[in-house]
Amino acid sequence: MISNFGLDDRHVAHRERVRKFCDEQIRPVVDDYEERGEFPLDVVDELGEAGLYGINVPEEYGGAGLDFRSFVVTVEELARVWKIPAGVVSLSCSLFANTIEKYGTDWQREEWLRGLFTDNGVAAISLTEPQAGSDASAIETTATRDGDEYVIDGHKVWTSHGAVADIVLVVARTGDDGTHDDVSIIAVPEPHDRDGFEIVRDIPCMEGDAVVESEIAYDGLRVPTDYLLGEEGQGFRYIMEALDIGRIGAAAQAVGISQGAFDECISFADEREAFGRSIRQFQGVSFKLADMQMGIDASRLLTYRAASALDRGADRVTQPAAMAKTFASDTAMDVTTEAVQIHGSRGYSRDYPLERYMREAKGIQIYEGTNEVNRHVIAKNLYE
Known part of the structure; x- marks a missing residue:
């Protein structure tokens, strides 16, 4: 239900x-x-x-x-x-x-x-760098004005969908003061047709080979200056605002993964028998199912609350978004871990989707801000 x-x-x-x-x-x-x-x-x-x-x-x-x-x-x-x-x-x-x-x-x-x-295209955001993950303000990629063009140079990692993207939004420095105030966002449509855009590799990750996480080198890539989004120097604020909504999306992913794993467990626990009765009748299993249901419902409600705030016209949803993402992804990790356990050897096998759900859940604890960073955001906002 x-x-x-x-x-x-x-x-x-x-x-x-x-x-x-x-x-x-x-x-x-x-x-x-x-x-x-x-x-x-x-x-x-x-x-x-x-x-x-x-x-x-x-x-x-x-x-x-x-x-x-x-x-x-x-x-x-x-x-x-x-x-x-x-x-x-x-x-x-x-x-x-x-x-x-x-x-x-x-x-x-x-x-x-x-x-x-x-056209049902695919978008990518080029933000993370080898030295700038949780600390997004530490990016070093530059976009230097040269007449009516920007020249982009830098190295990005974990650009989701980068190798299949029809357009990439690149977060880069357009100034040299080294603060949030010189970060801008520049669009690069049809990136694979441009000199200076190189997919270094698809980063192998726990989620599997079907997912696309790209390492990208920008080497003198030129785009017109009117590909700048908004104002120069405002890009850090823009991307932080967008990440609020991204975290709600991440929370919804976590809820879906949890629900998918739980659905598998409900069927399996009823059908699988041990010692002459279905395993759902054993307290060790039934309590796991009860905890799963409580965690999923709580995660879903936090996610709905954050989305409802946007529907009511809230300009920023930093706190509810961080809470929903953190709680839902931690819950997804707990739910999928227990789902594998309930399925026993079947859960450990790729014949069943449980191990995939578990791998998928782990990623959500990390991207759109690690849960440690999100907890910092939540704690900071308690005093503002």
Whole structure:
């Protein structure tokens, strides 16, 4: 059973539509993509055709024009089956779409926002560097003005979807004072067709080979100065605002993973017998299931609360977003670990999805700000 507290009837109906799509269109192909280690570009097309890609992006820019609660429901249901398409929707609708919609010019919104969601393209954000992860202010990548162009030089890692991206937003220094005030965001559309853009490698990671996490070298890459988003020197503030929404998306992914693992456990614990009875009748198992249900419901409610604040017009949701992301991802790690345990050797086997859910959950504790950083954010805001 899924708690729908905080949702209207339209959100419940939307959940059913997304769940049907996931069960019919995504679930049958997950294992094939995972085994081949292939990023699911075809699934992104199917999401777009079903009207589930730019879910909270205005219709005038190629999206569905729904609210943020519909966004988290969509991401949750996708992650319940497979996190990779959930991550594509989450990133494109938060870090990418929010930044361009809020700070882009009319032509940038028309060309890049509408272009991405009309053509079902893939977006990437180039922020993290080898020496600048949790401390995003330590970035060293530069964008130097040369006439009517920026020349971008630097080294980025963990650029999600970088190797398959149709557009990349690069966070770089446009000044030399070494503070937040010289950081800007510059768009690089069609990056693979540009000199000075090199995919150094796809970073191998725990989640598997189908996920795309790219290491990128920028070596004299030139783009027009009107590819700057908003004002020079305001990029750090822009990306921090977008990360608030990204954390809500990450929380929704965590809730979906937890729910997917829990659903598997409910069926398995009822059907699996030991010593003449189903294992759900043993307290050691039933208490695990009870803890899972409580954690999932609490995670979902925190996520809905953060999304509802955006729907009510909140300008910033730093605190509720950090709380939702941290609690939901920690819960997902707990739930998936116990789900593997309940399934025993089956949980440890790739014949079942539990080990994949567990690997997926671990990543959410790290990206969109590690949970340690998010706890720092939460604690700091208690006194502001």
